Amino acid sequence: MPGSSPVEAAGSSSAAAPGRSSETASGRSSEATPGGSSKTAPGRSSEGAPGRSSATALDRSSTTAPARDPSPSGLPVSRSPRGADPVAVLLTAAEQLGTAARVCELAVQHAGTREQFGQPIGAFQAVKHLCAQMLVRTETARAAVYAAAVTADPVDVAAARLLADEAAERGARDCLQVHGGMGFTWECEVQLHLKRAWVRARRAGGGAESEELLAVDLLA
Template structure:
């Protein structure tokens, strides 16, 4: 069976991308990453996301939401991952139907996830028990972290897991774009570096990983099956981390500079692999399903 996006889904994706390009393009991204000190959440951008329906996409229209489904949410979060949009996006989205103001972006919601809390200091509401939270140095300069000492990991939420996979897919797609653009324009020995076989193979591998992950993530959004979501999560995590590393390889030392967003994608991709149960939980779920089929 062939799955294709509808015209409305394409319009949604383009609308979210346009909003993020206007409000959080490469310039603001680099400025925020290189500002120094604890990152601050842009409340005006958060409210703009709320007004655009980003947090209320899956909330029924009768409750003031947009009334769409999981596939549309995946498209929106893929664009957020592509833009490296900071903030507790998934926690606020999941709280849209229960926490007043979350759907409109007036309330910022964070959540305890596996003993970690993203954006605790900037959140108006923290779901879970944040008692004893201590600041933790974050690998990603745009994602402040707190650690809950002695906290017990909660059972991962399948929707949170899928939306994390969608963000990882966004990163995998973006770093593939950045690598191919650089390979076409950067010259060595009088030729674009993309003309060299080693670089061409790196770019091809990025494209294959991104498109494989895309098929799995979109399919999981349609079925909402936990096993499909686990598979999509594994493929998206691998695509994001491996492709960001390969993108750095294509860029060389330039990829590590603050003028480049490449290293920021790698850091965010690493951080996301620890969310919503992480890689181990997904592997265990797939293994259990395979053993059950073989029994």
């Protein structure tokens, strides 16, 4: 305006004409709309953070991990190893127990019929020790599995799973030892029991998972 000083001109309204952009104090470019409101340039938010809006930050901060589905058995999943279903873990332990009992039976049967040096191999002390250890591990695992089935406690289930896995794997190995080279052949079922015991031992809820659960329960 004629007669106005430079200070007054600088302090005049910052509203710009439609289609023109004005430089704000923070250095952001804003475009005036016909209604008088300013629109922030694309890629810039009203908070001044490049490429990030306050709504996006709010959504990101409010995002939480999805809730884990409860156990199908209705038992507490929080105490089970890494969310594994205690019923599934117990059923696997029962399968391992069946394998341990079967290989123990096969070993005793073979030791009583196979003869070496004019007598059954079951008469030798080394074979006797193998069969006795198989029986002890099997009966120990049997008691643990039956107790876990009654109590339905995830800690008892984890203990039963560890004992059953050991009884099945070591029992199958000892049975293979009693059968000698014949145990490795396809005509003998011992090698199948050993492979199945290995596979079951790597299912969810076994090994380190059950050991961690027992450790947490002991330290609680």
